[in-house]
Amino acid sequence: MNPERLQQIEKLFHSALKREPVERAAFLVVECGDDDSLRRAVESLLAHHEQAESFIESPATVAASIFENGKDSLLAGQSIGHYEIVELLGAGGMGEVYLTHDISLGRKVALKLLPALYTQDADRLSRFEQEARTASALSHPNIITIYEIGHIDGYHFIATEYLAGATLRAHLATTRIKPSEALDIAVQVASALAAAHAKGIVHRDIKPDNIMVLKNDYSLHRENYVKVLDFGIAKLTEAGSLDEEAPTKPLINTNQGVVLGTVSYMSPEQARATTVDARTDIWSLGVVLYEMLTGRLPFEGETAEDVRAAILRDTVSPLSSAIPERLKWIVEKALRKDREDRYQTARELFSDLREVQKLESSSEALREHSVAAQDSGGESVTGGPSAIASTATNSTNQIAAPQTSSAEYIVNEIRRHKQGVLITAAVLLLIIGGLAYGLIGLWRHQQPRARVSSQSMKITRLTDSGNATAAAISPDGNYVVYVREDEGKAGLWLKQVGQATEREIVSPTDGQIVGPTFSRDGSLIYYTASPAIGAESGVLYQIPTLGGTSRKVSENIFGPVGLSSDGKRLAFVRTVEGAHHVDSLIVANVDGTGEQTLVRKEGPAYLDNGPAWSPDGKTIVCGAAVGPDFLFESIVVIPVDGGQERWMTAHRWSHVSSTAWLGDGSGLMVLALENHTSELQLWHISFPGGEVQRVTNDLNGYFEGSLSITADSGAIVAAQEDRSSRIWVAPVGEGEDRARQLTVGKFDGLNGVAWTPDGKILCVLKTGDDSNIWLMNRDGTERKQLTADSAVKSLPQMSPDGRHIVFDSVHVESTNIWKMDSDGSNQKQLTRGAFGDLVPRFTPDGQWVIFWSWTESGSGRINKVSIEGGDPVQLTDYWAVFPTISPDGKLIAAGYFDEQQIGHLAIIPSLGGRPIKLLPLPSSVFPGVGLGWTPDSSALVYVQKRNGVSNIWSQPISGKPPKQLTNFRSDVIFRFALSQDGREFVLARGTRTHDVVLIRNFR
């Protein structure tokens, strides 16, 4: 378009607007004559005009304040009327939800504060309040009870009963729901809807996010207790007239993933923006039921518009034959496009669902079906579904408790803040949070969450160095090349498949190597090397597979390269950082000449997982961000000879890592991270269909950027990791032989070990999916569990007077410092840093807790907070992390970065200020594992890892050479603490390895 054209369009737009809506089409036909594109452009704008009523009417800062809301939340102890804030339960576009204590009635109440965005429009607000008041009159076991709707001190709020549980959305993300349970949930929702409809209340926004399931354990065949949330809330997002029957106009929301989530449950009449009645809820429940039964949505599309179109146009693909006919028929009837053909009342739907439930539970057919589906895991090791996160947002009453530890948080933060070289090393030791090694098996077409293939996947470990980060297999499947990363250096190794021998082909140098790739004939290996871990760009080299020297091919390469099937061309991403960020997808000859830019985008767009060239050479696929804010990631398809880039699939992940084409071009294998999970898994995406299926559910996960496939698609290589940690006590100066192992779990102490003032051990143990704080004697006896909740807690420390325990804990958006009484009662949040507050330590007087915080700009600062609460006091205005206060209370030791981003150990006055002394920080030392002091405050104690073995050392603050304090000959130390008498260590110690595996029979 050019300015003149816009002017032309604008003129017609305004002329058309002056006319009655019914006359506009005819008017435009006349005015535009032959110029169809002009007519369409004006028509489209007129349509958008209708939807844009409230769009960008609120100034941008209001939107920004929504971003901020989750961060600058109300503090525990603050009151709104008679509600005293206890903690923030969740935050989302529809406001923040707090757990509060109702002082007047002495009960727990969930308080939802409505965002400013929706409460400024007085009309809209009063419409909402009216509806919410009607809804509050509903009294039904499956509808959340509303206590009060009102406004006090400028806060508009809804007070409801407090429910501890997870939303159906969270369950769908992590659990396979059996047909019998799906039915049970649907029956209860239908019952709730029937009650609401009887009072003339339409929910309008039935979706899994608005359905709470009050039991976490699906495996026990217990009845789930369901509560439907947010009746009437949907009203709040509607612009438009006061008329109850007014068309719904969804608030413009450009976040693609979110739109998809919301649009997917829309009824055809909502999609068409016509009037809405109770039958719209019946449709939406039909969609939810379909999703529960199949694990996927009935109507999908790449964009919200596509989904809308699919809702209006497409017929639903039939449900599996394993689903009882009657249930299939119910779903089909609920999803009839013409609402006159649909169930007319929720009561009818409820009766039919109940009927099936009765029939099926007597025949047990459903149960048998579901057991069969679950048990056919083939030869693979069985295991539970991977980490369950009961997290969802946008729901009224739900404790978001992501299963991640602070260490993992650190890992991720560091991943994001690439300056964190110092800690990155530490991070390799810090990774926590996985579950037992296991593989559920293969997920089949059509029903990725409901069916397991009978075929068994075979996984063979190819390496045992334990430090493999990226691997590639030669097209003929004979060779595997992989990166070994150790102590900040990376080298390349070659191994013949089936042979024990392997050899180094690129010797270890500082920095990282990503994306080793074989040439099509297998004679060369390409790889991208960069001098610093986390660097955005590297240099592309090639080296002969069977030996020789590396040759530079090209520079400024972002991530791995992809080779064309004829082996003559390369594809890669180049990224220019800075204020004017540009990402380009470039193809070039294999020798680096003849660069040609296929796509150029302003701002970060592509991921660093390397483009992959289709076998027919026509298309390139590449990981890409969905929307400019990187909330979701997916894969784009770029035609090589020009043409529109498009999404390969409508599926969105929270992270997409490596991709590899199947040799016949029928699809891609992808390492990707599903939302709400913590491990990369292997997926299959069909091409061009874009149908997605998860192939592995391995609880240990795979390593970023490590996927490669043979030419015949018979085998995949990837790097997989394994961790294990147990708690030990070891006398200073000794090794394995004098150390005592106290626990036999898999992840014991990974999230922290500490001594109590009376010589007991405080630690974090993982039981099931939860990490909780335990107390035990120094010989491992008399174990006592102090906490029992699903929030991930790390690094507990007991106060010198033995009264309190502090720890960091992940809630909702970030990690913060919490305290509790030493018996585990009375948990309270102490800090509210928005970007993460970590690693609490008591000062010797027990008055303060020292910790460190991420800042908005991505550096670390040391702070302290009174054990009684209040605002934290900043102790450093420069990058310093992992603070530890000396036993005499005078000094703080911390990891520190100087102006050149070089890491040191810094000695800082305990009241804050510049470092008074810098001590060397060898690259083999990991302050994140724990920094300690000797009891006389004369030396620092830290863990140093050499040749894959960790030992503890002391570094006198005088600057004298360090001294080794333990004598272990194997294993790594994840956590440690030195006893107050300086004689004994408590350790979390074990193995963390990542090795190359060969996967066969994955299709």
Added chain:
Amino acid sequence: MGVLMTEPSYKTHQVTELLDAWSHGDKEALDKLMPLVYDELRRLARQQMRHERAGHTLQTTALVNEAYLRLVNQHRAQWQNRAQFFGVAARVMRRILVDHARSRHRLKRGGFEHKVSLDEAAKVSQGQATDLLAVHEALKKLETLNERMGRIVELRFFGGLSIDETAEVMKISPGTVMKDWTFAKAFMHEAISNES
């Protein structure tokens, strides 16, 4: 506003002079002005966001007014200056907000460690606010086609100005602003909807 400036600081002199210079046609003055206004607005915005609560609106206009009071020597300030200032401020607000949004996805676009934590996953479903970056991108498109409309959106959306204030700053009639605004909204809505 509660701002008491006892002594005009060096900064206020500077800003006032730069505004003067800019309004007298010195284009370079704007370049010098932007960072000063940027710093102040950013500081104020953060301060306000910290105190911001659901149910209250962060008043851009109030913010800009406060920045103006802080930065411009009142004795010498003229209306012309004030209008200019609002123009600069709207652009600066845009930059602040876009930067803010960008910094969020910089976080997401990680380096190379292989895990995205669950709390990240939790964040995923929270970004439900109107997407500033998308608005920013659509606005860039509009600006290339019709500068005046772009300016109006910038002043209205990023600067928080009313129709009348926008008209005053731009020295055009409120009717024209309204007309442009109506079209610009439809245009931007379409641009954002089509962006996938």
